[in-house]
Amino acid sequence: MTGPAPAPPGRPGPTGRARPLEVVTPGYGGGNLAGVLPSSLAVLGVPGAVDRLGLFAELPGVRRIAVLLVDGLGWYQIPTAAPYAPTLTGLTAAAGRPLTCGFPSTTPTSLVTLGTGTAPGTHGVLGFTLRIPGTDRVLNHIEWAADDPHPLRWQPVPTQLERARAAGVAVTAVSRPEFGGTGLTLAANRGGDYRGAAGVDAVAATMLAALTAGSGPTLVSGYHPDVDRHGHLSGVDSLPWRVAVTEVDALLARLVDGLPPDAALLVTADHGQLNVPAGHRFDLDTDPRLTDGVRVVAGEPRVRYLHVAPGAAADVTAAWSGVLGAAARVLSREEAVATGWFGPVPEEHRERIGDVVVVCNDTYAVLASRSEPPTVSRLVGFHGADTATEMTVPLLVVRG
The missing domain is CATH 3.30.1360.180 (Gyrase A; domain 2)
Known part of the structure; x- marks a missing residue:
């Protein structure tokens, strides 16, 4: 290992205004990823749901909400993406704000934080891989078989999708077909009808079909992984990463164009990403x-x-x-x-x-x-730590 030693981390800075490598705190009591679904449920009239993000005043009359999580699209990556993503850039300027994700800033932790509306300590998915207590076995949450350990024992907190369905909301989860029934999906998104969709066209069509299927309160949760995948494999701002960002921009454009008048689209992410030399x-x-x-x-x-x-x-x-x-x-x-x-x-x-x-x-x-x-x-590309680049994610709020 070579290279200069970094300066000690600075004091936690305001979300979205900290220097890219400055340490930030998760902020679970305010503008955090954990507040997205509870706030959405409050807009949809679910009893007891708390609007932690102040969405109710922004979305009067909304009865359908689509939440799209773009894996790896951190707040600090949006300026880098801007030349290839005009829709994303415009939505960020018009209706974007930064949130923090949970810690560690990694996909399994953030997906369950979003899905349960709780901090990682509460739901227990505290990292990408974790040792199973009492053993020397390491659980990789991405490769988690549905019964090893069982998701309801490993992550017992009810999800916001379960809460919405119990209140009469039509609930659908849209993600890649191979993720259906996995341990991570059950930990994060149990309670919704699962719809497999591979590629941006299928994700857009499936989310919009679920959003417009009925006339009552509706919640659709969508996920797209490719920005993160190409950031890992080739690096942030590499050619494959730029192509993935361009495809996400097309996905956002289709979703915005297809929103019914009584619907809203919320776009967020699970973490940011940085290149490690x-x-x-x-x-x-x-x-x-x-x-x-x-x-x-x-x-x-x-x-x-x-x-x-x-x-x-x-x-x-x-x-x-x-x-x-x-x-x-x-x-x-x-x-x-x-x-x-x-x-x-x-x-x-x-x-x-x-x-x-x-x-x-x-x-x-x-x-x-x-x-x-x-x-x-x-x-x-990597993530997981508590720099502003890794911890800060967008929330874009779009009315139909």
Whole structure:
């Protein structure tokens, strides 16, 4: 690993106005991704739903809401996307505001935060991969079979889709066909009729068909993954990333054009993304100082959870702090929970967090070249940590 050490993180800045690599806090009490669906339900008249984002005043008379989550399209990526996305740019200027996602700033955590309307500590999906307590097994939430562990045990919080359906709202979830019935889908989106759709044309057509199918209150939740995928594989602002952004722009245009007069479209994301240069990559699997005393490694390259041998936590903390220096913050589980990153964490979820938590600063990452799939080490774009670039996502609100 080479390259200059980054400056220490600054104080948390106002959402959307912080410097790109400045640390921001999740803000669970206000403008956070967790408020999108509860606020939508309040607009639709669901009893007890709390309008945390002030949407009710913006959307009088709305009886149908479509919520589209574009994976990887952070607030700080929108200026980069602007030359290829005129619809996105116009909507952001006219009706856009920044929110924070939850921590870690990663897809499984954010999808369940959106779906349940709660902070990660409450719903328990506290990272991309997590050690299953009492075992040395690591659960990859993206590859989660529906019964291993069972979603209702691993994530027991009712979803906002379930709440909407119980109140008489017609509810549909639209995502890729292969995601239907997976553990992550059941954890985040149970309660809605699932409709598989691959590609922007199918997503647009399926969301609009569900939005206009009936005459009563309607909620449609949609998901599109390609901006994130190409950011990972080729980097933010690469040619494949630009093509993916162009396709998302066409998707937004179709949805806006097809909105009924009594409908609204909300567009958001699960996290932002940044490119990690070759000189800013540590590899824990090639440095014995980083493996000594560590039993299980979970999390992802920007946020590592280290489960250590009995009595080894202090030595592991000292070793990782010495090797990474200013490239990361190395905390105990208790210190990490006390930061408020996860919101309140009940006792039954605490052991899912590592004994030692490593959060990368600047554009650094900690790879595991032998114990994780080799494709991870070849990625260009990453996310997961608490920089403004990773944590800040858009909310675009469009009336029919």
